[in-house]
Structures are given as C-alpha cells and as structure tokens.
Amino acid sequence: MPSAIQIRRALPELKQWLGQEVRVLLISKTASSGFAMVENEQGKRRIFQVRKEASDLKLGDRGKIVLGFSGRNAQGLLLHKAMLGLLDFHQN
Amino acid sequence: MRKNVYIAGMGLTEFGELYERSMESLMHEATLEALDSAGLKAEELDAVFIGNMLGGELSSQSHLSSVLSELLNINCPIVRVENACASGGVAAHLAREAVAHGVHGRVLALGVEKMTDHDSASVNSCLMHAAAREEREAGLSFVSLYALMAQAYALENKLSESDLRTKLNQWSSKMHENACGFSKAQFKKIISPEEVGQSPILSEPLRLLDCSPISDGAAAIVLSAEQNEVELKDSVLASDAAALSQRSIQHGMPAVRRATELLFGQNDLDISSIDVLELHDCFSITGLIALQDLGVLDPESKQINAWGGLKAFGHPVAATGIRQIISAAKTLQKDQWALTHNVGGTGATAVLHLLRRN
Numbered sequence: 001m002p003s004a005i006q007i008r009r010a011l012p013e014l015k016q017w018l019g020q021e022v023r024v025l026l027i028s029k030t031a032s033s034g035f036a037m038v039e040n041e042q043g044k045r046r047i048f049q050v051r052k053e054a055s056d057l058k059l060g061d062r063g064k065i066v067l068g069f070s071g072r073n074a075q076g077l078l079l080h081k082a083m084l085g086l087l088d089f090h091q092n
Numbered sequence: 093m094r095k096n097v098y099i100a101g102m103g104l105t106e107f108g109e110l111y112e113r114s115m116e117s118l119m120h121e122a123t124l125e126a127l128d129s130a131g132l133k134a135e136e137l138d139a140v141f142i143g144n145m146l147g148g149e150l151s152s153q154s155h156l157s158s159v160l161s162e163l164l165n166i167n168c169p170i171v172r173v174e175n176a177c178a179s180g181g182v183a184a185h186l187a188r189e190a191v192a193h194g195v196h197g198r199v200l201a202l203g204v205e206k207m208t209d210h211d212s213a214s215v216n217s218c219l220m221h222a223a224a225r226e227e228r229e230a231g232l233s234f235v236s237l238y239a240l241m242a243q244a245y246a247l248e249n250k251l252s253e254s255d256l257r258t259k260l261n262q263w264s265s266k267m268h269e270n271a272c273g274f275s276k277a278q279f280k281k282i283i284s285p286e287e288v289g290q291s292p293i294l295s296e297p298l299r300l301l302d303c304s305p306i307s308d309g310a311a312a313i314v315l316s317a318e319q320n321e322v323e324l325k326d327s328v329l330a331s332d333a334a335a336l337s338q339r340s341i342q343h344g345m346p347a348v349r350r351a352t353e354l355l356f357g358q359n360d361l362d363i364s365s366i367d368v369l370e371l372h373d374c375f376s377i378t379g380l381i382a383l384q385d386l387g388v389l390d391p392e393s394k395q396i397n398a399w400g401g402l403k404a405f406g407h408p409v410a411a412t413g414i415r416q417i418i419s420a421a422k423t424l425q426k427d428q429w430a431l432t433h434n435v436g437g438t439g440a441t442a443v444l445h446l447l448r449r450n
Binding site (some may be wrong): 010014025026027028029030031033034035037045046047048049059 | 225226227229230231232236239240242243244247293294295296297298335336337338342
C-alpha cells in the first residue's frame, strides 16, 4: 500500500492525465476490472486501471481519463485499494 | 588478459513449498553441496555473490552476507545482489567477471528465495517492487503486465486469440512433462494442453496454468579458472526502463535483444549454434517472447527447458538464474553450446549466459 505522502507526491503527475483524450493500445480484463495501456495525443503512454463499468472497452477505442477508485484485481489480491486520486478509464 | 571461467561445483535444493525450511537453511544446503562437488572447503572461497530479492520483505533478513559468513565461518568478501527475478543470473555474471578478470580465484554464486511463509497477496505485492511506480499505482500485478505483453505479441505476430491460446497451452503442458523426471522440481504432474486452456482466467488472455508458482529454493555454483568440463564461456547484462509503457516495444524485450546481439557478436556465434536453451518462462507467454527475442525459428531442433523451466520446476525468484545455469550444464553434451536467459521485471534487466561442454 502506498503511504499518504507517496499518494500526495503521485497526484500532480496523475492529475495531468485527467480529462485527456486517449486511445487504447493494449487491454487486459480481469474478473473485477482490467488494465489498459493508453496513448494521448502527444504520444505519451501510461497504463491505467479500467473500471468494471467500462468492461466493453476494446483495442483502438478512444476515451477520456476520469477520476475513479481501484478495487481488488482478478486474483482476489488486494494490491492497492482506493488510492486517492487514482484515475480510471471511461468510454466517451 | 581475460581468463577462461569454468563451473567447478554445483548445488541445488528442492524447489517448492518447503514450509519446514528457512531461507538460511536453503542457502546453506545449496552452498555445501556446491562446495562438496567442487572438492573445496568453505575457507578456500575467495568471494561470494548472493542473489536475493525478497529476504528483507519476507524473511526480515536482507544482510545475507553476514548470514553466510556465520553459516560457513568465513570472512572473505560477500556481496548481496538484487536485480528482481534476474538477481541469481546477475550474481553469476558478477562472479564470472571476478574470475575472468583475475580479481578472485574461486568464487561462489548463490541464489536463494524463501517465498511461501506469507499469503500470496503479500508476496505479489512485494514482487511488484520490481515494477514501475505507475504500474503499482494502477494496481497492476505481474500477471496483468504479462497479459498486456501477450496481447502485444499476438498483434505483432498476427495470431488470433485461439492461435495464441494453443501456443500457451502447449508451452505449459510441455514444461510439466519435462519436469516430471526431476525429483527436485515443484510440479511433477502431467497437465494436458486442454487443462491449461480450461484453467481460470486471471488476466486475459493469461490463465492460472500459464503462471509459474511461488516457490522456495536455493541454487549455487562455484566458478574457477581451473579447467573443468563445463565452461561458462560468456555472460552479458542489459537493462531497460521498468515501466512497460516506456519501452520501445511491448511485444518483446529490448534488453534481451540487446544482450543477445552483444553475446553472439563477441563470440562469433548465432542462435543456430545453440543446442540447449534455458528460458525464463515466469509465464507461458514469457517463454514464447524469449524464443522470438533470441531469434529461435526452429524450437524443435533445440532442447528447451529440459528440467521444466520456471513454469514447472519452480521459481524462487533469485535462485532461478543459477538453477538455469545448473540445468544447462547438466543437459549439455560434449561440444554443445547452451544459452540461459534470465530476466527481471517485465524485461527491465536481462542477463544471458553462454556455456560449453568441452
């Protein structure tokens, strides 16, 4: 689990992605959510967690980065939960 | 002038869920066996390199040099090496360099990991220390990272989901078949390709039986410039960004490709010269990616992971790189070449070793 100060340090870089239009390059779905490698219009890449509500997301889709919260992954392992400011991906 | 480096002795514990064994007892057993097979006493060692990733996190012991000093009652230089799942291979690399450059005469390279004292959630969280910060923040685990790489591999090679699944099923099934002959392997159980394909999905497209296990174990080799049957001919190390998104490609490992080019270039060899391969298949897809990165076009012509690889022999992470060298050395026949491929993270560290039996 990241500490509060680690979360605080991570926020500025994460916030830069908020509201950005991105394209899905790679995606892997798990039982509870999934992960997508996305690329923004400047060609910068990052991996984000995909929320369950966006489970129909597929390769090549374009969408917007929104604020959200993470949960358990498919193995039922709690790696990092509800990290404040974690960004999720929702389709337009 | 560089010296030739030979494997003088080898030691290997059983790999698996060894609840009665401590990290210290595993490293002691592998070391004593390696010394015994080399016909050496501990005090005859000039230096030791210990590969270990998770001793601090999972056994509350990161100062392994002091532990080995006490176990063996020796006072030579002992260094702990940490490079994620490549820690063992990097320890062997440094040990080989020390002998080749004449810094030390007889050097022990040891890899040890004790992983099963904790629940898998804790272990997976600690393993993610080898990933990038942005990947931890997103809640990723290595199975999801390799799942993304599997998708990139399928796209690059124009494989349908079904074609990829067939290849992954065959890999895992073959590894279990290979491990069956080895008493020290973690899984000595045949699984069919169909069973792999029907196991639970963890992170699409990867399933439970695509994954190597969490394991305990230790492996050790003694290296020396005194001529012996198996020569550790060369070793190359390369590195890359931890974050998968920051690499030039996601369907392969640029660090492995760089190391391969260097290794073959400086030995005037190519992949067709290699008879025995030990590949780092922490997931079935990692085995397929390794074949592609090394340029293997005819896998049927080579002995690949003859002891079952990480997938079935087990993967006590820092012991793996040295276990691969032992497997390769024992599989090699006279005048054959072997190559071991050991990676850390999703390929941020790559270490290759070249062996020959004279």
